[in-house]
Amino acid sequence: EMSLHQDILNIAPQTPDELLAFTKDSYTLNQHFMILLRQCVTLTYKGDYSAAMSKTKPLLDYIWEKLNTGYWKDVDVTWRFCYTVVSVLKCISQAALMNNKEHQPCSIQYEEIIKTCDMGLLMGSSSF
Incomplete structure (x- = not known):
């Protein structure tokens, strides 16, 4: 039986570099933002989901x-790509965390995950 977590991983980019490729226009993004984003991506792909969530x-x-x-219309599209990327990580x-029985108490519900997806679709880029 597949979990929601595994289903999402199966459709997400398979490596951190593939995911970060969507933010390649780094001249728009400041250094501190990119450091935090890379940390979040690394933590997610290493499976440290609590630490990733905090970022x-x-x-x-x-x-x-x-x-x-x-x-x-004047906002650089790179920010929309970033919103999509961080929404995927979240x-x-x-x-x-919802499926992890060791993460107690788990207050994450399906509704929160759907809201994250919804906001990612609304505010993010459609070409992910």
């Missing part, structure tokens, strides 16, 4: 600010 909130908050600065971590 998704500041990343998404920062991207949210960038997406909501000025007119939507979704993977949420699903893993």
